[in-house]
Amino acid sequence: MGRRLGQHFLADPAILDRIVDALEPHPNDVVIEIGPGRGTLTWRLAPRVGRVVAIERDPRLAAALRREDVQRATYNVQRGVRVSLPRNVTVVEGDALKLHWPDLLAAQPLHVARCTLHAFKVIGNIPYYITTPLIEKALSPPLPEVIVFLVQKEVAERLAAAPGSKTYGALSAGVQAIASVERLFRVSKGAFRPPPKVDSALVRLRPLGEPLVAEPEREAWRRFLARLFSQRRKQLGHSLRALSGRTKGAVEAALMELQVEPAMRPELLAPQALVRLFRTVAR
DSSP: OTTTTTOOEEOOHHHHHHHHHHTOOOTTOEEEEEOOTTSHHHHHHGGGSSEEEEEEOOHHHHHHHHOSTTSOEEEETTTTEEEEOOTTEEEEESOTTTSOHHHHHHTSOHHHHHHHTTOOEEEEEOOGGGHHHHHHHHTSSSOOSOEEEEEEHHHHHHHHOOTTSTTOSHHHHHHHTTEEEEEEEEEOGGGEESOOSSOEEEEEEEEOSSOSSOGGGHHHHHHHHHHHHTTTTSOHHHHHHHHHOOOHHHHHHHHHHTTOOTTOOGGGSOHHHHHHHIIIIIO
16 A cells, blocks of 8 residues: 555654654644655644644545544554544545645635635655655645655755755756755654665755746746756756757857856756846746
8 A cells, every 4th residue: 555655654753753843833833744644743743733634645544544433543653552633634535736735725614714825834754756746836826834845865965955066956946946945854764664765854945935936937947947957067058059049159148148157067056047047048
């Protein structure tokens, strides 16, 4: 069941509490949890926030969280007994990538719904194979206050990478143009059941008050980055001529205006410079 959907379950209460701490929980918070699985993180999270909307794709796991008279059940790994999840948890069966999250928030009780359209948080131990699209969805309007995801360690390194580093690339620049990224701590593969093949790391994303790229241009921005970094060893002058179809002289003039050397490579440019490049040359 877990392997079929790329799920690896984390049960260590100390690690789970550190993940919840990273969300900076408040009693009035409304939180979307992606992939609650067996509910171990949900159980630690729910008592510390106002409301949890837990989206579970696996129908058997979703049913297990709702079963019996109490509607919601999980395994309390600390006490070794089955207990009900707090009643401020709503379990939604479905694909988090396909569901419209604001609709789920609006469907909550009135005293909760009044605040959720303006302020909510996102958390999850997310399957490796859908990490990038889930991050893109979480960073789509309406933006949450904070996002805390447990992801593959290599992905966490790419998300937080600085310009000029070996791991800096399209994912780094694309996310950092919309949110600040913090790589918080590593979680070894042995902490999961079944254990994955690689270690994980916790990342915290905080959407910028003024993202560098507006929503209507983000799809073009992603395509620009993907094409630019597919040729990351090439000099910018060569890459941008291929991307834009412009002449060498036109590209070099545009780069001079941006005070960027044509011989530079894309991985040396910060997201701010790449955005200026995108708007000046690539569209």
